[in-house]
Amino acid sequence: MLVAALATLLVPATPAYAHAVLSSTSPVADTVVPTAPAEVVLTFSESVRKVTDKIRVIGPDGNRVDRGEPTFNGSVVTIPVDQGGPRGTYLVSYRVISADSHPVSGAFTYSVGNPSEPPTDDGSDRADPVVAAAIPVAKYLGYTGLLLVVGPVLVLMLLWPQRLSRTGPARLVWTGAGLITVSTLAAIWLQVPYTNGGGIFEGSGAALGDVLGSLYGTVHLVRLGILLAAAFLLWPLLHGDGRATRSDQVLLGILGGAALLTWPLAGHAAAALVPAVSVVVDAVHLAAMAVWLGGLVMLVAFLLRQADDRELAAILPVWSRWATFAVCALLLAGVVQALLEVGTPQALFSTRYGQLIIAKVVLFAVVLAVAAFARKLVRSRTAPEEPGRMRKAVWLELGIAAVILAVSAVLVQTTPARTAVAGGRDGGVEYFTTTATSSIYSLQIQMDPAARGNNTVHMYAYTLDNRPLPVVEWRATIALPDQGVEPIDIALLSLTDNHAFGDIRLPAAGDWQMRVTVRISEIDQDTVTVTVPVT
Missing domain, CATH: 2.60.40.1220 (Immunoglobulin-like)
Incomplete structure (x- = not known):
């Protein structure tokens, strides 16, 4: 990745x-x-x-x-x-x-x-301020519910001592499922005023239908369906003899993986530079978070209080390896996400998105320090004899992690750094526009950005008295003679009778020469040449 x-x-x-x-x-x-x-x-x-x-x-x-x-x-x-x-x-x-x-x-x-x-x-x-504040809260509840389901279910299936009651963990899992349900329903409801503007209770059936018919609504409905299907498989695990068959475990794994994908598919990852990579990375990030923090909740709430020394001596080393793997996956996925969404050091420090990433990194470093101390206790085999010290370390991990989740809930609602930096061009520094006049037409030419890389060109044809002029055919080339760059064809697509646009990649800075030929009838055409300064 x-x-x-x-x-x-x-x-x-x-x-x-x-x-x-x-x-x-x-x-x-x-x-x-x-x-x-x-x-x-x-x-x-x-x-x-x-x-x-x-x-x-x-x-x-x-x-x-x-x-x-x-x-x-x-x-x-x-x-x-x-x-x-x-x-x-x-x-x-x-x-x-x-x-x-x-x-x-x-x-x-x-x-x-x-x-x-x-x-x-x-x-x-x-945007209504109540709606803007409620959306991150709903996402926070969803993340909390996810870790209360994933981590506890894994511990119950693979590490839970048979002699201990499952009543407490079962309540934890159903609480997590309830939080995911509430979060998902709230996200669908809030998307209506978030999309259309207005207050939290303002909206219409048509607007709600538009949301449900979009990818965002479909993904959230799929999440609810997966949650319902998973509930039938979880019931015997939580309230029966606690033994899940291999097929049940495989089905729960498939449903869990599908459910995890619904978060990135409804957010930034689905529209990133490389969507397939971003969606997978985001899902791995969520899975690692849920395994790690959900397992910590099980440790501090139940195992460190109810398991005896012999059981803890068997459980904690296994859990420590799980946590190490989850933290490594979390760190790797986080780095990949940052590279995809931030892009440059400038964007990291100059945008709100980048600053939130920095805050997450600092908090994560503190959590790792606490986790390293807890791992040291496990490896020294003093944790079963001193569960109190272990509980304090785990509580501290969870407390800082709660803050990280809050930062994440805000982060997913923040414009990614790449886009924020791109949006900084709105001031017009890298925007080029000019009007060229021939004997039969006036041509307005726009290029954004006027910089090396990918560029969008718009052209508008007018009569000499500034009325829209229908065009039969557009042809355009751009060259950089000073650096030996031969004319490059610009493929133009007509949007209206007098408006065409095209995309071109300019590999170098300099004064590019653009030649545009506009044909307005079978016999009438003319060519204009303009200089486009590219930085």
């Missing part, structure tokens, strides 16, 4: 994923255009989905000028606009769903003719 993650850092740069960011707009944000556009185009860093009636264009007079439903084509959103609106400043507000199920909202302005006092939005789609 570590090699796979390192490989992703060595391959050519690709667009950042998880939490989409607005890459470019047309008209360009904060600019003045001579005539009202027929459409407003938003380009995001990844594919986005619609939130009903949450994309608006408001004119200088406060009235909406967007007409009809916006068109979603992957990462490009096209909004039809009434060209008969007054001159002045327009406000474009948007709320869309990124590939990792998180809503992304924002706004920008452009002006027609001349700037004016910007209009205001009613703010009805803003």
Whole structure:
């Protein structure tokens, strides 16, 4: 997994994923255009989905000028606009769903003719603070429930002395299952106002149906189904003779693995740079956490209190090996996750996501120090004779781990560092736009970012009096003659009659020469050349 993650850092740069960011707009944000556009185009860093009636264009007079439903084509959103609106400043507000199920909202302005006092939005789609706070709480309950199920079930199947009662551990497991159920139902319910804006009890049946019909809702429903199936297999283990057959153990393992996958599939991992690696790594991370911390709960709550010296002498060395393996898996998976989601040292220190990663590392280091002390007790074989010291060490481990889980619950709701750094381009430092004029048309060209790596190019054709101009054929090349780079074809895809876009990878910095040929009829075409400074 570590090699796979390192490989992703060595391959050519690709667009950042998880939490989409607005890459470019047309008209360009904060600019003045001579005539009202027929459409407003938003380009995001990844594919986005619609939130009903949450994309608006408001004119200088406060009235909406967007007409009809916006068109979603992957990462490009096209909004039809009434060209008969007054001159002045327009406000474009948007709320869309990124590939990792998180809503992304924002706004920008452009002006027609001349700037004016910007209009205001009613703010009805803003995130409710109660909803924003409740989501990490629900996730925290889910993580807690997971460790109360996985760790105790493993201990009961493989380490629990037959003479001891299973009543206490059974209550622990059912409590964990209840917490997972509550967390899952709460996550589904909270996703409605989280997606659409509004309070915790605001929503509609249609909005709930949209959530249930999405990948996010499907994954959570699957989790509930797996939990129900697992309950039938757990009942004889918890309330019968305590002996699980080999087939039951295999089935529980399969169900447990499937359930673990539902967490990453409903979060950042499913929309990461390498989804297959990220989902597996995240599931391993959760499994290792649940085995380690769930086993610690069983030790401190039951075994260190109820087992005798002979039983502890047999159990603790085995548990110590389990814990060591789980901690190693946890550490490795955490490193891979950080490499995938952070990417650069700058992102690690300059973003909230990176700072939360650092906090987790520091807390994890403290937990490892405490765990090393507990392991020393086990290896010196003093733990069975001095269970009190062992209990104190385990309680300290669990206390710090509880804080780590809280940090994790916040982390999964935070924009990944890669995306946050990519989103920093919104100020326009690496954004290029220009207008080239030929004898038969005017061409607006935009490139984002104007930097080495992957770039998105948008082109808009207008008549010489600034009306949208239908185009029959687009052709474009880009070259860097100073460094001997021959012309590279840019594959352009028409989005509307006068709007085309394409993707290109520029391998070096310099003044690139772009040649664009626009054909507007069987016989009428012309070519323009522009210089694109790439950093």
